[in-house]
Amino acid sequence: MLAAQITALWDSPRLRAWAGQALLLLLFVGTLVWLAANTVENLAVRSIRVGFDFLARPANFPISESVVPYSPMDSFAWAYVVGIGNTLMISAMAILAATLLGLFVGLARRARHPMLSGVAGVFVTAVRNTPLIVQLLFWYALATTALPAPRNALHPLPYVYLSQRGLYLPGIEWSGNGWGFAAGTAAILVAAAVLVRRLRRRGRTAPALPAIAAAAAAILLLAWTTGIGAAASLPELRGFNFAGGMRLSPEFAALMVGLVFYTAAFIGEIIRGGIDAVGRGQWEAGRALGLSERQTLMRIVMPQALRVIIPPLTTQYLSTVKNSTLALAVGFPELGLVIGTVINQTGQALESIAILLAVYLTIGAAVSLLMNWCNARTALVTR
Amino acid sequence: MSRPKGEFPIMTMTTAIPAAAADGPPKRRRTPILQILFGDLLAAGLTVMTGALVLALLPALRWGVLDAVWSTADPGRCGAGGACWAFVAAKIRFILFGVYPADEQWRPLAVIGLVLAMVLVSLPPRHWGRRLLTAWGVAIGAMLALMWGGFAGLPFVSTANWGGLPVTLLLAILSLGMGFPIAVTLALGRRSKVPVPRFLSVLVIETIRGMPLVGLLFISSIMMPLLLPAGWSVDKLGRTLAALTIFAAAYLAEVIRGGLQGVPGGQMEAARALGIPVWKAVWHVVLPQAIQKVIPPLTNTAIVMVKNTSLVLIVGVFDMLSAARTAASDPVWPAPYSESYLFVGAVYFLICFAISLYARWLEGRVQDKDLR
Numbered sequence: 009m010l011a012a013q014i015t016a017l018w019d020s021p022r023l024r025a026w027a028g029q030a031l032l033l034l035l036f037v038g039t040l041v042w043l044a045a046n047t048v049e050n051l052a053v054r055s056i057r058v059g060f061d062f063l064a065r066p067a068n069f070p071i072s073e074s075v076v077p078y079s080p081m082d083s084f085a086w087a088y089v090v091g092i093g094n095t096l097m098i099s100a101m102a103i104l105a106a107t108l109l110g111l112f113v114g115l116a117r118r119a120r121h122p123m124l125s126g127v128a129g130v131f132v133t134a135v136r137n138t139p140l141i142v143q144l145l146f147w148y149a150l151a152t153t154a155l156p157a158p159r160n161a162l163h164p165l166p167y168v169y170l171s172q173r174g175l176y177l178p179g180i181e182w183s184g185n186g187w188g189f190a191a192g193t194a195a196i197l198v199a200a201a202v203l204v205r206r207l208r209r210r211g212r213t214a215p216a217l218p219a220i221a222a223a224a225a226a227i228l229l230l231a232w233t234t235g236i237g238a239a240a241s242l243p244e245l246r247g248f249n250f251a252g253g254m255r256l257s258p259e260f261a262a263l264m265v266g267l268v269f270y271t272a273a274f275i276g277e278i279i280r281g282g283i284d285a286v287g288r289g290q291w292e293a294g295r296a297l298g299l300s301e302r303q304t305l306m307r308i309v310m311p312q313a314l315r316v317i318i319p320p321l322t323t324q325y326l327s328t329v330k331n332s333t334l335a336l337a338v339g340f341p342e343l344g345l346v347i348g349t350v351i352n353q354t355g356q357a358l359e360s361i362a363i364l365l366a367v368y369l370t371i372g373a374a375v376s377l378l379m380n381w382c383n384a385r386t387a388l389v390t391r
Numbered sequence: 392m393s394r395p396k397g398e399f400p401i402m403t404m405t406t407a408i409p410a411a412a413a414d415g416p417p418k419r420r421r422t423p424i425l426q427i428l429f430g431d432l433l434a435a436g437l438t439v440m441t442g443a444l445v446l447a448l449l450p451a452l453r454w455g456v457l458d459a460v461w462s463t464a465d466p467g468r469c470g471a472g473g474a475c476w477a478f479v480a481a482k483i484r485f486i487l488f489g490v491y492p493a494d495e496q497w498r499p500l501a502v503i504g505l506v507l508a509m510v511l512v513s514l515p516p517r518h519w520g521r522r523l524l525t526a527w528g529v530a531i532g533a534m535l536a537l538m539w540g541g542f543a544g545l546p547f548v549s550t551a552n553w554g555g556l557p558v559t560l561l562l563a564i565l566s567l568g569m570g571f572p573i574a575v576t577l578a579l580g581r582r583s584k585v586p587v588p589r590f591l592s593v594l595v596i597e598t599i600r601g602m603p604l605v606g607l608l609f610i611s612s613i614m615m616p617l618l619l620p621a622g623w624s625v626d627k628l629g630r631t632l633a634a635l636t637i638f639a640a641a642y643l644a645e646v647i648r649g650g651l652q653g654v655p656g657g658q659m660e661a662a663r664a665l666g667i668p669v670w671k672a673v674w675h676v677v678l679p680q681a682i683q684k685v686i687p688p689l690t691n692t693a694i695v696m697v698k699n700t701s702l703v704l705i706v707g708v709f710d711m712l713s714a715a716r717t718a719a720s721d722p723v724w725p726a727p728y729s730e731s732y733l734f735v736g737a738v739y740f741l742i743c744f745a746i747s748l749y750a751r752w753l754e755g756r757v758q759d760k761d762l763r
Contacts, residue, residue, distance in 0.1 A: 025585055028585075029585055029586070029587035029588070030587075032587050032588060032591070033587050033591075036591055043618045046617070046618055046619055046620050047617045047618055049620075049621070050616070050617045050618075050621065051617065053621065119437070120427065121427060121428070121434060121437050121438070121441075122424075122427065122428075123428070123437070123438060123441045123442070123445075124437050124441050127441050127444065127445070133744065134740065136743075137694070137739070137740045137743035137744045137747065138698070138736040138739050138740050138743070139698040139699070139701040139702075139712075139736075139739055140698070141701050141702055141704065141705075141712065142701060142712060142732055142735055142736045142739060143736070145712075145716070145728070145732050146728075146729060146732040146733065146736065149728035149729045149732060150729055153726050153728055153729065154729065330602070330603035330604070331603070333603040333604075333605040333606065334605065334702070336605070336705065337704070337705060344603070344605050344606070347609070348609070351609075351613065357613045357614060357617070358614070358617075361606070361609060361610055361613070361614065364602075364606050364609070365598075365602060365606065368601060368602055368603060368606065369598070369601045369602070372601040373601075
């Protein structure tokens, strides 16, 4: 009787499924616990203290360039913020530039012009089939060994110098409350844009010129109240190096060139694929209506192609953010390099890697959300 | 037959249908090349622009070919405005084999040859099957045995001395080969109807895909000694391989999931109706069809993984790229970094471009099959 009951239980598919799941979960949790126990023991043997209190200590290592101000006296936490800032900056700049270049490459590959499509094809094939890190190292080697020393710097335009020390451009030196001014300017521009849109929606013709004039006047007033001052700063050779002006380091230049070229080659293929996916009839219909080739592309084909383009483009943007970690191969201080340095200096590997994970998963989620919103806007509305 | 122009009798007009017309629509008139290049303002502008771009690249040609030093025993002759290919020629053994003992370098060379032979054998789809899989297993075992040595009079060489192209190839093959079964498990788990395997698969796949490979390599090289019990030690190459394997598994899993989604549900239902148990149906009916569908995207993942092996340089594994970088830092030669990276890039290009050509050929075959 009992044996029969046990057999019946064993044969019950629901029970078997539950038992299997419970076993799987137990196995997973058990492995995690085992790894954690090993870690605790190993940390104790090596007398490493775990905790985030090291974040408040001064970092004591230099970061060569950053978007947010930094000095070695600042804390480890601030060093991480600097790394995140640099990662976001290079990712954003690379994505923007690569999208523009990629659009051009994608269109060029479809062009009837044989030279143009040929050059674009060679570019895409060569760039896509070599590792990004090799390309980055190559550009960095070019920037640091093939260019002349500062004394013989290339000098294509007045006040533009290209040498092993980087690219020097005329810059503007700000004085006064820079952050307040920047924030105020952004607020004024947003307000002006919203106002113009509102007026347009009400059917009035937008007073473009007065709006621009009013915004300019407001910005000038803001500059006067925040005491902002601007002075042109021109690079000039002093001793063995340049002084003044705006400097783009060889690391930054190599990283940008490498990342933009690599990403643009992939984006170009995505855009080409998207345009190819739109039926030929759409082009023919556009021509039949008397639209020009460009109008057909921009008004008829592109909006439909975007539906195909946006999902793989999202993936590409995400991998660009992740690819920016390769900057540590050329020594540009983004998050990966900062984390590597902190681990070397403090031995706080667990905490640093947790931060790395958290930051990249957050960025990934943010980009996905943004692009899903874009996707929802362009998707085909069906009832 | 000659006839004066303009005097076609009506009879021949109706009977003599031109041969071409029977074959299909009339041929499109080809646009003359000059009209394509300079037909309108836009075309002319593009021609001038691309022409200027190509002209601007001419100095690179001069540097790389005309002014280059192709062979010399004297490093001093390099560095006079041309590329120093003589350096690559002189250091080729170091770049390809790293610090592997010089007398034993026929072993990594044999490994490269073995990889090449196995790849060639695997190209025609009619060779695919269980026997080929076994052959790959045996070949990989033979490669590792050759590299390690320590038997039949071959001196033992520790992984610390492995380097160059064999390491690159082994990392790519092993990470893909070991990642594949994990990927199938993860993909099946993600498609599962019960919550626990689905949740765990999604967790693993999305965490790994959300992380840069550099982060994963950091974790494996720094954290693995902490995570494992004190007695267990995995060397640097093994730790890197673990990271690459997990990474490949997560990406392969998403590709395989795409294939699983492409198999119609009726296949499973039919198998169940015949009384085949779920797991057998998955193994013999659903999986083979799913994997067949995703072979072209799988080759894409293979290219990505070949390129990704170059990242191991960051954690100090001596692959081809690190070997080239180390070679270029030799103070005797005038810092030929660009040449070294160009050479390494060319080797990667050959491998990846060959895979992508093969993928295109396969895809064409699949399409032909579908049409039939």
